[in-house]
Amino acid sequence: MSQDSVRVEKAALHTATPQSSLAAVMGSGVGRNLGLVVALIVLCVVGVATAGDNFASVDNLLTILRLASVIGVVSIGMTFVITAGHIDLSVGAIAALASVWCTTLATQTMAEDIHWIVMVGTALLVGVACGLVNGLLVAYGGIVSFIATLAMLASARGLAEIIADRRTQIVKVDGFADFFRADLIGIPMLVWMFALVSVIGWVLLNRTTFGRRTVAVGGNPEAARLAGINVRRHTVMIFGLVGLCCGIAAVMITARTTTGSSTHGTLWELDAIAAVVIGGTLLSGGRGTIVGTVLGVLIFTTLSNVFVQNDLSSSAQAVAKGLIIVVAVLLQQRLAGRSSHTT
Amino acid sequence: MSQDSVRVEKAALHTATPQSSLAAVMGSGVGRNLGLVVALIVLCVVGVATAGDNFASVDNLLTILRLASVIGVVSIGMTFVITAGHIDLSVGAIAALASVWCTTLATQTMAEDIHWIVMVGTALLVGVACGLVNGLLVAYGGIVSFIATLAMLASARGLAEIIADRRTQIVKVDGFADFFRADLIGIPMLVWMFALVSVIGWVLLNRTTFGRRTVAVGGNPEAARLAGINVRRHTVMIFGLVGLCCGIAAVMITARTTTGSSTHGTLWELDAIAAVVIGGTLLSGGRGTIVGTVLGVLIFTTLSNVFVQNDLSSSAQAVAKGLIIVVAVLLQQRLAGRSSHTT
Amino acid sequence: MTDRPLLRMSGIVKEFPGVRALGGVDLDVRAGEVHCLLGQNGAGKSTLIKVLAGAHQPDEGTIVWDGEEISLGSPMAAIKAGIATIYQELDLVPHLSVAENVFLGHELSRGGLTQRQRTNNIVRDLLARLGHAEISPNRLVGDLSPAGQQVVSMARALSHDTRLLVLDEPSAVLDQGEVDNLFRVIRGLTAEGVAIVYISHRLEEIRAIGDRITVLKDGVTVATGLPVEETPTSRLIQLMTGRSIEYVFPERSAEQRDRGAPVLEVRGLAHAGVFRDVDLTVHAGEIVGLAGLVGAGRSEILETVYGARRASAGTVAVDGKPLRRGSVDRAVRAGIGLAPEERKSQGLLLDEAVFKNVTVSSMSRFARFGFLDRGAEQREAEALTTSLDVRPTGVTRAVRTLSGGNQQKIVLARWLMRECRVLLLDEPTRGVDVGARSEIYQLVRSLADRGVAVVVVSSEIEEVLGLADRVLVVREGAVVHESAATAIDEATVLDLVMEGKVPA
């Protein structure tokens, strides 16, 4: 019988044709990302063609990266929450609240005395706290994430306005700007932060039990629960994580603008979701890609950079943006082999 | 054996206990809507308690209804698209484009000559055309609806700006304002339109082949395909339908403000999705309720009215709005019996 | 029954990325016959019938329908031709009613408005004809049990003018009584000249209902048109698997007869409206079987023991330590595992790799400080799936691309991977082929021998009696009988599940 079963296994080796295994690779992560990379390259080619050296300069690339950094960090967080089958509309509002809170601290009378680390700590804390509230509302309150985070969006922004009295608060604490606006080996601190968050995000999603659970919870919550995963607790943690990213982004936007303001982060939710989705993360959950998200963010920021380089009117730019998005996605799909769309 | 099978059938009579059948009713449409109705009533009680006759007057109620009408019509369309498992971010932009297009027509030289019906026709046509483009991109281009309609959002608004040259175009065509700003049996025309669209929407979703298929496409696209439904064509039609609603909404907002403007409809997408989701339509598709959507719209509109009646600052309004949404949803869930959330 | 084939498929080839699912299949079916399609898990049966249903487009091959070559470019084309299909994975729309599902795609309407009354009446008749008049046409399909959904699918097939009805493992979700009922319906149809293609892994069913047999192996036809009466079971097994398998239950070993300490103790467990007063003690090394009809509440008992449903009364203890109600992760940590009944909705992460599905409940074993050792995960998953004969091999393949029976094996593998104290198995061999079936029996027994306490729910009475040491009969949410498996026979169990008592 053991001899028999060996034969059976051989027979089961349904030899893959070279052609179809290529298609398999293309249809998988690599393929999708390849499409994004090509879209990005095409954009860069357009940039060079229309703006030449102005576009291709190191300075300009750093400008693009700096812009990508803040929304990038938020998008990494958003990748987790979407992969887990939820959505977070409150990211921008949370960042606004965190920026206002930490700068209020820093503009109060005793301002001179506090170390900028305290500011940073405050921002992260506010971010995490808001995220946890979202998580509790979703996981234990049973409120759909769209609604729960919409409520958070309204409340957090309102609260930020009240705290800041609708004024923009300029950061006066010394070390803060010095530290976060500095360069390290020629690369801006913000870009380092984005890189770090991306790498940690990638490891977390692809190499840890946390990431594995996130995918499971998003792919089939009932199956995840029956497999012994504490889905509720995990959901709370994921929202806490995206809150943490918002806190980091708050620090970054505060450094970038040297201000805390209740208007920071307006519509970041849309930008972040767009970057995540164009990156290939499934809006319905269960599949997430950090590399795709990073590429998605870069595509959108490069796009707006290319637009600054020419003199299209703002309206014409909007029209062009729409068309380019469509073309980029179509291109990406053709490259990713047959579309995984199943209608 | 026939005796056996009789016994089998009896045993299979999955008897639902009275308790669980009550839960079933509560968990179904009626129960969810009951929760919304209670939330709305509570809001009204608060309105009367805080603003008395000013709130309870017929004029005020008509004002609330009139304000609810435009976003209401958009939300009815959005209900279909979400039920079908998609999303449409471009509703506001399409309405802006349609409003601008039809008023441009009406402000051109030959303006005096055209009948307002032509304006209306133009708006509807523009709406439907944009919707169909969305549908084609999603169904045949295989682009996720979030991205396809995001692209449409950018392009349509840009185009609207170009056409209107970013001016607010005041409607001068006679009959138009007369007709749409008039009352009929004491009820504003806009409210009639909303009512009509709601009723048609309800019938369409619950009593026609089209609605049946919409639910099927959203609930289990593969099953729908295997049942012989042309999922792609149906998807195109659904986006066309929401486009039509945007066209109608464009006519309404043009009448309400007496203008066409590329800034009309800003963030309608969020308002509409919020109303639809709070109404009980599943964001993931497969279940939709028109009555819930109408209630959702009324809740949000009443909320703003109550706020103004109480002279709340806009920041306080935002905070309160967030809290009220959470409380309303929790309330609604308790009323709808055990939550259908399964983590 | 005429000899002219109604359907002739020849040389059908279908490739998926990385897999040649069909490598040239022939099938011919005559009007009025029940044509059985046999083959191991992954042999290509479902793929073949999807080609026939217009759901897959073949890469090569021809289909001749009623004497003419046709191309089935879409499901609609097949339906129009008179081919109705009941898929292995029930494909219904959960938020539509029974009646709406039955007429989905060919709604009865006048001027675009659906005719609810007329639809309901027709559906009511169809359901009655199927022996299930108690199912209301207005009920949401999502609220029905899998067996109920199966009936809806049947009603849908009958709502068309069907000349060929394809049933892909319809009996998997049915108990014996329901299967008899199904056969009654099938006989009625064949008498009217409808052809049936019937897929099942239960060979006794083939004997009971089949006329001719086609056997697939690894995507090719190895035998076709075998008359049922003249083909011995051993020959069929030989054809399907290439080897001969003795279809027997493993020997109950000596030591477990003097049972070990009680591991799982359930006292007075109840779930309002579903079951009540369940006492259950399972000792180390013991296999306890729960027999009963579909809908008797056995799945709910397992799920409640597991904490997936919150008990309304009663206690569950493992090794003497009581569990918190309604907490699955506590139960898992205490050493309980559940292989749920509905693999697709409750068990699997369909888009994830095989190995991730296998290790999901034992991740901590592969993790250090939360970081997973993927190499180790894949190695161990590979070893386990190979021992279960999962095909095709390769643990990085998405579970979705596996055949139904192989998916079931993955669910089992998950709990074999985690060394449980208590294993709850709900229909563990549903959709599993004969070869793998005896391997699963073997595995369950050897787990028990290693001291695991096992509870098995199965709708096949033979399986319960053959595998378990002790049998509990559940009827309408209550345990009506308990005895050693050897002390009771099939007929008695049948009487108990039907009547709740043995007729005098």
Next chain:
Amino acid sequence: ACTSNEPEDSGDNETTASTVSSNDDTGDTVTIGFSGPAADHGWLAAINSSAQEAAEKYDDIELKFAEGTNDPSAQIAQVETFINDGVDAIVLLPTDGAALTETAIQAMEAGIPVINVDREFSSPFAARTTVLGDNYGMGVSAGTYACGLIEDNDISDPVIAEIAGIDALPLTQDRSQGFADALEACDQEVDRRVAAEFTVESGEEVAANLLQAEDKIDIIWNHDDDQGVGVKAAFDAAERDEFAFIGGAGSCNAMDWIEAGEMEATVIYPPTQAADGIKLARLIAQGKGLSDLVQVEVPKRVVLNAPVVSADNVAEYRDLCFDS
């Protein structure tokens, strides 16, 4: 001429050429970068078009027009891009003055003059020249006018309502503050305040609700005339006109209404300041001064007056209005 607040001088771009200056003669070609908020309401749309039209008038201006955005981070990137590209001057209407200050300073340090329009930076080193309307002054003008109305018509215990613009913008706060301060001078205060979003649609909505909250109103000040189109539509729909309606910005629609007696007055806050910004940027980049002034250089700060236009003087201001 551009700095003058007299309508006959600064209203129409054509009038600038009427002086003896050779400023309009084609000079060295200069590249000017323009960046402003998203044109999500009429006034900002007018800002955009006035900037673009001004640039098109000159052969020696090459305009780089960045996509309008409300995200300071994105706007910072736009300015950085201008710096990288080495433009000759930058005209900046910041989404938030304070948030763009550091970046503007960077541009200045890189030797690129920055012309700040409408929303002010928080540091004097951030701009070579600042052109802005007087938001606080706008509120004061409206409030003072309201006080006058109350006195003239001898209204006792008047109900005063305010329809603000986007509430989260500091400039809205300034306007409201000015309004409140001026009212306080005549012992009055705002009874009801609502905030819209500067758009027609939002104006209609909040005004409709506002009218329901008060049965009788005496004076309404609305911050923005484009939003005012919607506000007016709400008045008409409710058939209410018992109050004096005061506007802000000075759009042509508002002037029409004043002429027709449908509006009491409006306070000027012109979007043409963007055109002024472009013109000044050109002069600065070309090293020229303002020919009407004795000074050799363009001044550091230009604050537009916020005069009240009413039926009495609407004829004078008519040409100054902007299409919104």
